[in-house]
Amino acid sequence: MTTVAEPKAPKTSKIRNLPSPVTGQELVLVGVIALLWAALAVSTPAFLTAGSIQPLLVATAPIALVGVGMTIVIITGGIDVSVGGAIMVCSVITAKTLVGSGVNLGVAVLISIIAGAVLGLVNGVLIAYGRVHAIIITFGTANLFMFLGLRIFGSGTVNGIPGTLGFFGRGPDGRTLGVPHAFLATVLITAAAWWYLRHTAGGRHFFAIGGDAQAARLAGVRVQRRVLLAYVTTGVLVGLASCFVIAQGTSTLDQSVGSGKELAVIAAVVIGGTSIMGGRGSVLGTLLGALLVQTVSSGVTQLGWRSQLSDLFVGIFIIVAVGADLLRARARRNR
Numbered sequence: 262m263t264t265v266a267e268p269k270a271p272k273t274s275k276i277r278n279l280p281s282p283v284t285g286q287e288l289v290l291v292g293v294i295a296l297l298w299a300a301l302a303v304s305t306p307a308f309l310t311a312g313s314i315q316p317l318l319v320a321t322a323p324i325a326l327v328g329v330g331m332t333i334v335i336i337t338g339g340i341d342v343s344v345g346g347a348i349m350v351c352s353v354i355t356a357k358t359l360v361g362s363g364v365n366l367g368v369a370v371l372i373s374i375i376a377g378a379v380l381g382l383v384n385g386v387l388i389a390y391g392r393v394h395a396i397i398i399t400f401g402t403a404n405l406f407m408f409l410g411l412r413i414f415g416s417g418t419v420n421g422i423p424g425t426l427g428f429f430g431r432g433p434d435g436r437t438l439g440v441p442h443a444f445l446a447t448v449l450i451t452a453a454a455w456w457y458l459r460h461t462a463g464g465r466h467f468f469a470i471g472g473d474a475q476a477a478r479l480a481g482v483r484v485q486r487r488v489l490l491a492y493v494t495t496g497v498l499v500g501l502a503s504c505f506v507i508a509q510g511t512s513t514l515d516q517s518v519g520s521g522k523e524l525a526v527i528a529a530v531v532i533g534g535t536s537i538m539g540g541r542g543s544v545l546g547t548l549l550g551a552l553l554v555q556t557v558s559s560g561v562t563q564l565g566w567r568s569q570l571s572d573l574f575v576g577i578f579i580i581v582a583v584g585a586d587l588l589r590a591r592a593r594r595n596r
Contacts, residue, residue, distance in 0.1 A: 273567035282459070283545070286585065287564050290549040294556060301560045303326045308563055315441055317559050319509055322443035323348075323502035324522070325551035328529045329447075329454050330381075330495030332547045335530055336458075337473040337491050338539030339388060339395035344499055344526055346406030347380045348519035353410055356419040358509075359426075366425055374500035380406060381496015385489035403523070411516060415440070419514040420557035422507065430508035443505040447548070454544045467491065471539030528575050529554050532582045536590070555576065 301308040308314075327344050327356060334341050355373040358364060364372070380402075387398045427434040429443040458464035466487050469477040478484050506518060531537060532553060533546030554575055561571040 283363070284403070284534060286542060286582075287543065287546045287549055290533065290546065290553060294549065294553055297553070297556050297560065301556075301563065305563045308560070311439060313559070313563070315436060315439065316431055317555055318444040319435070319441045319505070320559070321503040321551050321555040322429075322441065322447040322531055323509075324525050324554065325548045326447045326450060326498050326502045326505070327495070327526045328533070328551050329451055329544045329545040330491070330498040331526050331530050332533070332535050332542045332544050333454070333458070333467055333491045334495055335535050335537060336467045336471045336539060336542040337488055338474065339488065339491065340527070340537075341384060341399045341492065341495055342396065342523050342527075343380075343384060343399040343403035343406055344495065345519040345521060346403045346410060347377060347496065347499045347525040348503050348506060348522050349410035349412070349516075350380060350406050351376045351500045352507055352514060352518045353413045353419060355503060356422050356507055359423055360419060360421055363423065364425070366428055368503050369425055370501065373503050374497050377496040377498070377500025377503065378493055381493040381499065382489075384496070385492030388492060389485040407439040410519070414516050418516070420512065422512045424512075426508040427503050428508070429505050435508065443508065446501075451544050451548045452574065458544065463487075468540055468542075471536075471541070473540075525551075525554055528579055532575075532578050534582065534586070537583065537588050538586075538590070554576070555567060 298309070327348070331341060331344065333564055351373045356378050358372055359369055384395075384399055384402055387393065387402070388395050392397070424430075424434075427442075427447075429435055431441070437445070458467065466482045468476065469480065469482055470484050470487055474484050501520075507514060529551035530542070530547050531550070533543060533548070533550030535542030535546065557574045557578075558571045561568060561574070
């Protein structure tokens with residue numbers, strides 16, 4: 262008797278289906294930024310000159326860089342409102358070191374990064390192992406960091422800061438082919454973070470924690486270690502961003518450094534499409550969000566409008582972004 266061979270079952274593809282590398286909100290942000298730039302170019306032709314765009318990119322860099330860490334933190338379901346105070350501490354420590362000992366660029370950056378990592382470690386340990394909500398811990402540490410920064414400042418400013426960090430500054434030493442080094446470094450770090458979150462198991466663990474920490478724990482994710490890593494990473498990026506902040510200014514650093522930076526960072530993250538409830542987010546969106554926030558600020562200044570209008574416009578963008586996120590969440594629940 263002739264037997265008929267049964268057809269073989271098709272091999273299961275080992276290729277994991279990934280979401281689109283660019284989200285709809287990121288495309289919308291690109292469109293909004295393009296429209297704003299076009300409108301500003303018509304209203305004030307000087308906007309699209311190198312003398313305007315280069316300072317805009319330099320100002321965007323520290324907000325976007327800290328925003329990368331903040332995105333990871335918010336994806337896990339946390340938040341860090343202490344980054345403004347942390348920037349103040351890292352900046353004054355680094356500035357005083359530059360004035361006092363005249364260290365080179367690499368050592369100055371390393372000192373700032375270590376200071377930021379220690380501050381991030383404090384937040385991470387208290388949140389991950391103290392089991393207290395992140396908003397409570399970081400609100401408390403924000404005040405502690407501000408107090409520490411003021412104590413290190415003393416009663417005045419830090420004067421006579423050398424140009425050691427000029428590599429990240431606004432001058433000709435701070436750019437290559439017209440692109441500011443600070444912004445270029447931010448783009449490279451953002452790209453690395455995007456790849457890590459998208460293509461590695463460790464990166465996906467952050468999303469799992471934000472979606473359901475208990476389920477992630479039962480699945481074998483070391484939740485506390487991941488949460489700790491998120492805050493330490495943010496601290497490291499705060500340290501590097503502090504070098505960018507010092508390089509933006511003059512040879513003097515005053516006590517207002519870092520003031521309001523936490524609000525700008527959180528605005529960039531939320532506008533970029535990261536869900537404030539955790540579980541979803543994009544560092545690419547955060548970079549675009551930071552660029553949008555700084556474009557609005559720069560545009561308001563160049564048009565000669567009141568500076569308060571910048572806060573108004575950013576607030577509107579935040580409300581629209583949060584509203585869109587809520588609508589998407591509702592649509593997913595109704596499926």
